[in-house]
Amino acid sequence: MERTKGYPAALDKKLQDTKLYVDDSNPEFSKSVKAISRTNSHMCYQCGTCTGSCPSAPRSSYRIRKFMRRAVLGLENEALTDPDLWLCTTCYSCSDRCPRDILPTDVIMAMRNLAFKRDIVPVNFLKTVTAIYASGHGVPNNDVNRAAREKIGLSRDPPTTHTYAEYMPGIRKILDHYKLKANADRIIKEREG
Ligand code: SF4
Ligand code: SF4
Numbered sequence: 001m002e003r004t005k006g007y008p009a010a011l012d013k014k015l016q017d018t019k020l021y022v023d024d025s026n027p028e029f030s031k032s033v034k035a036i037s038r039t040n041s042h043m044c045y046q047c048g049t050c051t052g053s054c055p056s057a058p059r060s061s062y063r064i065r066k067f068m069r070r071a072v073l074g075l076e077n078e079a080l081t082d083p084d085l086w087l088c089t090t091c092y093s094c095s096d097r098c099p100r101d102i103l104p105t106d107v108i109m110a111m112r113n114l115a116f117k118r119d120i121v122p123v124n125f126l127k128t129v130t131a132i133y134a135s136g137h138g139v140p141n142n143d144v145n146r147a148a149r150e151k152i153g154l155s156r157d158p159p160t161t162h163t164y165a166e167y168m169p170g171i172r173k174i175l176d177h178y179k180l181k182a183n184a185d186r187i188i189k190e191r192e193g
Contacts, residue, residue, distance in 0.1 A: 011061060020075065029076035029114070036110035039103040041071040050094035050104045062087035064094050064104050071107050080115040086122050119187050129175070129184040136161025136171050 034041055051057050051065040062084040070079040079085065088108045095103040115121060128138040137160065146156040157163050161171065175181045 020073070020078070024078070025074040026076045027074045029079075030071060030074040032114060033071045033107055033110045036113055037103065037106035039106050040100070041068060041102060041107050043100045043102055044068040044072055044104075045100065047099060049097050049099060053093040053097045054088075055091060055093065056087045056089060060084065060087050064088065064108070067108060067111065068102070068104055071111070076114075079111050080118060080120050083122065085111055085115060086125060116183070119183075119190075121184075121187060123188060123191060126184040126188050129180055130188075133172060133175050133181045136168055 030042065046065060046069060048065050050068065051063050054062070054064050056062045057064070067079055067082075067085070069075075085108065088105065090105055090109070092103075092105050095105045098104060112121075131140060132138055134140075141157055141162050149158075150156055155163070161167050172181075
């Protein structure tokens, strides 16, 4: 039965009930998420306050509560292969409001780290790595912004690596240490040729 009349078929499919079995659960995934996020994700009692606070929820099919459930149940593939994982803006509203003092934002960050280990990262995020490596900024300054800054009496570039380029080697050293840039380049090449 169609439950989301008028919606695209892909969203309708996404909102269908899904049966999950014991074999779908990887307890090690729950442990890894907890260890990386350093928050007590297993304390989640699914109240939904996080989703109710989330600015992404009204604009997309992203539901942080669903990811919390996946963290508790060890549903690794469900969590890491869902493109919605990348729709969190890291605003921390959910973390401010969770009645169990859990940090759902950090659970998402942990899952993204685990997804990256399996090369499951959207290309636009990988290109952000490239931009940071080149300029120190995920979104570098541009001439439109420079003109707007000048108009209100600010320097054309902010007092960041745009002004202090001598700090760029340090930033690149960090990205190289974690092989972030090399892995981003490799995955982009594999996907785009
Ligand atoms: S607000 Fe906290 S307890 Fe409630 S569903 Fe979200 S993570 Fe779980
Ligand atoms: S941190 Fe992410 S999940 Fe939490 S409210 Fe903000 S966008 Fe939503």
